Amino acid sequence: MQITVRPLALTLETPFKLSYGATTVRENVLVQIDDGTFTGVGEAAVVPYTGETPARVSAYLGDGALAAALGDNALWLEDALDRLPPGESSAARAAVDMALHDLWGQHLGQPLHRLWGLNPARSPRSSFTIAMDDDEASYRDRLRAAAAQYGLIKLKLGGGDWRDDLERVRIARAAVSAPLCVDANGGWSAEDGLAIIPRLAGLGVIFVEQPVARDDVDGWRALRDGLPGERPPLIADESVQGVDSVPPLAGLVDGINIKLAKCGGLRAARRMIALARAYGMRVMLGCMVESSVAVTAAAHLAPLADFADLDGNLLITNDPYRGAQIVDGMLHLPSAPGLGVTPRD
Ligand SMILES: [Mg+2]
Structure with a gap:
């Protein structure tokens, strides 16, 4: 080789x-x-x-x-x-x-999803991420443009005061009717989470990703114990890395965000999905800022996931490959053998 x-x-x-x-x-x-x-x-x-x-x-x-x-x-x-x-x-x-x-x-x-026996039509919609923006008008414009193209909008939060985060979500809610989810990237304390998450539920936020810091096990526990039963699922991202990190989160979080770059690839990701299901957890498939090569690799697993956040290739201006596509908010997997990606030039 x-x-x-x-x-x-x-x-x-x-x-x-x-x-x-x-x-x-x-x-x-x-x-x-x-x-x-x-x-x-x-x-x-x-x-x-x-x-x-x-x-x-x-x-x-x-x-x-x-x-x-x-x-x-x-x-x-x-x-x-x-x-x-x-x-x-x-x-x-x-x-x-x-x-x-x-x-x-x-x-x-054959394409990977077919070799694994997966029906591509079962892929969830992929969210599209909107970064924080202090300029309210441009924030609204970007939200509206994204909502027209993607079925689910993910708001990055966790930039400081939770009240500012809540205001961002209110602005988004007023600007677009698309479903919203939020990612605090570990930017809240447990107290912040207890204050903001019930309010986010009232705004129709469908899940909350990484509310507390990566190693804040006590924070996860405080949210699990302190939040009302009817609340958006709490999804671990930074708190979950490889296969070994899944069992300690059982009972603490509602779901895990699996990324190939964190866990070491498709084989590890499939093991994590199996483990998560055994523990009754939701499964989200995420990505980093990546070209269509890595995003498409993850997309082949999308039929096994509840949530997909596979927009890394859409955030860049110089993607050298073509692969999985999002059309009208729906994820389309390639049908060419293997990853099914092709160079653009
Ligand atoms: Mg995240």
Whole structure:
């Protein structure tokens, strides 16, 4: 197997202002694995807050130990994944996992979702994310434009005072009739959450993502115990990373947001979905700021999810690939073999 690694700088259409800070360019890494018959492609999303760097990701992908671990039979996907060198970067491992799944699917001549027996029509609508904006008029304009195109709007919150967040949701509610969900990115305390979440429920918010900080187990517990039973589901994002992080959240959160870059790829994501279902949790599929390569990989799992937030490729201006599409708010999966992505040029 021949491995090729190249940098992929993605330009954001709108600078992303989260509770962590603002960014305009993301330095992702593309990997291609060629077995002499087909070429599989994968993408590592380098997310600033995880401490990963393009250099570390590229070092893992370009290491001879990785090439040696892959073996020479693309059909023995599980064997190759079992042998991947551990490496600290889950995004780098996810990129290899995607490329190997792409190769496997191309050899079998079917798209991944079909190989897994999934009905693409069962994919939930994908949300589209609206970043925080202090300019009320431009916030409204972006909301209306997004609502016309996507069926579900996700509002980024958690920028400071929960009362300002509530006001943002009120502005959004007045501006658009589309269903809303919110993501606080861990920006609230448990007290903030207890104050704002019942009010969000009154505004028709259908779920609340990562209200409290990543490691704030007491905060999750306080919300579970203190909020009324009738409330929007609370979905863990930053609090859930890989497969091992799911069992400790059982009974604490209502659902988990699975992202390939966090968990290490499609195989780990499928294990997490199975675990989440065993614990009675909702399943959300998310993404980072990524091109159509990584977003499409995740989209193949969408028929297994309750919620999808697969808009990473829609937030950038220089996507080099074409893959899963959102048409009238509905997710359309590619039907070409493997990931089914094709270069744009
Ligand atoms: Mg999130």
